Amino acid sequence: MRYGYWMPVFGGWLRNVPVEGMEASWAYARDLAIRAEQIGYDLTLIAELNLNDIKGVDAPTLDAWSTAAAIAAVTRTQEIMVAVRPNFHQPALFAKAAANIDRIAGGRLSLNVVSSWWADEARQYGLQFDQHDDRYARTSEWLDVVRGLWSQERFDFAGQFYRTEGAICSPKPVRSPILYAGGESEAAKSMITRQCDAYVMHGDPVDVIGPKIADIRARREAAGGVPMTFGMAAYAIVRDSEAEAKRELERILEVKDLPAGYSNFDQWLSGTQLEREMKIREYSVSNRGLRPNLVGTPEQLKERIEEYEAVGLDLLLLQMSPQKEEMERFAAQVIGDTATSFATPVETATA
Template sequence: MTGASSPSSQQDTQPIKFAYWVPNVSGGLVISKIEQRTSWDIDYNRKLAQIAEASGFEYALTQIRFTAGYGAEYQHESVSFSHALLAATEKLNVIAAILPGPWHPAVIAKQVASISQFTGGRLAVNIVSGWFRGEFQAIGEPWLDHDERYRRSEEFIRVLRGVWSEDNFTFAGDFYRFRNYTLKPKPSSPPEVFQGGSSRAARDMASRVSDWYFTNGNTVEGVKKQVDDIRAKAAQSGHHVKIGVNAFAIVRATKEEANEVLDEILSGADPEAVRAFQHEVQNAGNASPEREGNWAKSSFEDLVQYNDGFRTNLIGAPDEVAQRIVELKSVGVDLVLLGFLHFQEEVEFFGKHVIPLVRALEAKEAARTAA
């Protein structure tokens, strides 16, 4: 159609979005003995959400853990914690991590519908297919093979969308069955559906059913390969997927100061905890048929930050970090999901010193394109 724009061209004109990992799990976001002025408690997190909202962040992602490990001795449940953050803010969207297996889709569909009604539709979900076998064993849940976990997650998402949008919903899948089920009230607006993963099964699932795809930290070139792959697959079915990338931000006045902090994190790494984490996640990453799942090729240094956040290289002075973010946007990234060492003060610093530079670079690029 004449004058129509492609999803990629539309993405180029949209400001890149910013999200942060919610520290609703103890231990911070690095497996290191370095000081982390970050708390998992609700008072700290309510204030953090308000700071993030005022600083230009549009999303917050809560974590889901059922068992302790790798410094995460204490964990608050994701849906209830997300609701508490929504109640403390006015614009921030909160993404609750959901694990199929422990949750039945009817339960989460009803929870999200009610919270959506209470908060103006600001609750989204991140469907986590699962990587930690020991966690499933600890709570008595069957452990499925890698690709079966993604088949279950896809059914889970299809059920959520059906229950949220249809009356007398009927579904006959391999994992879930519904017969003439009607949910009332429904969400005040269709909740966004996020998912993660790097394997073939994860990317294929995103290309069919998800609104957003989260990838672990990676270089610009590595992210581009994933973006191109997912969007080519999605185009075949007329679907469009937005892309979020994980990054651990270390922004200081100078590049040298930022690198010093990175060195301190790595030198303070807890080798025993990192290797235990490495053992679990690389078993999960290598469980995919093509052996290309999350963490399959992560080094020890990469895994000091849970989701390969150092690899995205948002480490340096504000202008350097802003430039790298715009480079990520140029290859199709729509959102950057950020972790920090000291969340409250660093989220505020990032909003004051990095986001305005990103917006200025975006405006400059838009003017150049228009000319």
């Protein structure tokens, strides 16, 4: 298993806990990235949102791409996966900027291609927001332009959304960055299996993740592509005893005050007590992070991780809180026995 962590660009991951001791600052991000490399983490995922989805829209959030460039300059081995939303970036100019960041990183840049979901954010910033299937049509063209500029000396393109005329990208990336993407619609799966290198998923139990991996593998094989890799988001709590882990889980699920990110909270509390608990559990951690149930002792987490490996999962994208302390604990108690030896991204990236 490879281990990645979400860079805390929002100043934390817990919607029910207002202060987590991990500010949205360059100093925190820099120190975390350097230390993560030392203790065994393979990758950082840097989310791209201009509004804070965790602590409320008025709270600070780091810009993804300037942060990525800075992280590239202070690390040496860590893969830097940056989320990119095509409707927020003109593809030819993006290809140029991303190629430069990949050069700074020595070939360690990868992209998490996200077809935007937050309509209000796009409206506030005066940006294009397409309907669902149109987002994937735009993303498909956008990827054609970006990869064309990375692979050809001059690139011409005429599509529905974008045009280039003899466009030049020089210097090019060290290698064409690995393209990760996620999505559960038919439009998303079709685009991903044709144009991307890896499939990333929100958190779910093993019996849900296994069939998803099998489905994408079959689609990829039918499309004649090389095998893909698979990643999943998860929130991790490791403690010396199961009781301690459960107490920590209860802490992050407890609602004392209405968090800034809640909308129409009375509606969240409607229905049965079970419905209320399920809704709070889903909302407390983003990306369905609690569903994989990586909560327990080191032995319990290792066993669950092995189950995910058995169905084909290659990468865990972890959120923790407070991040520095919990990443240290997880590295010492879990990663040492479960990490997989792998080539550097420079050696494995597809051209």
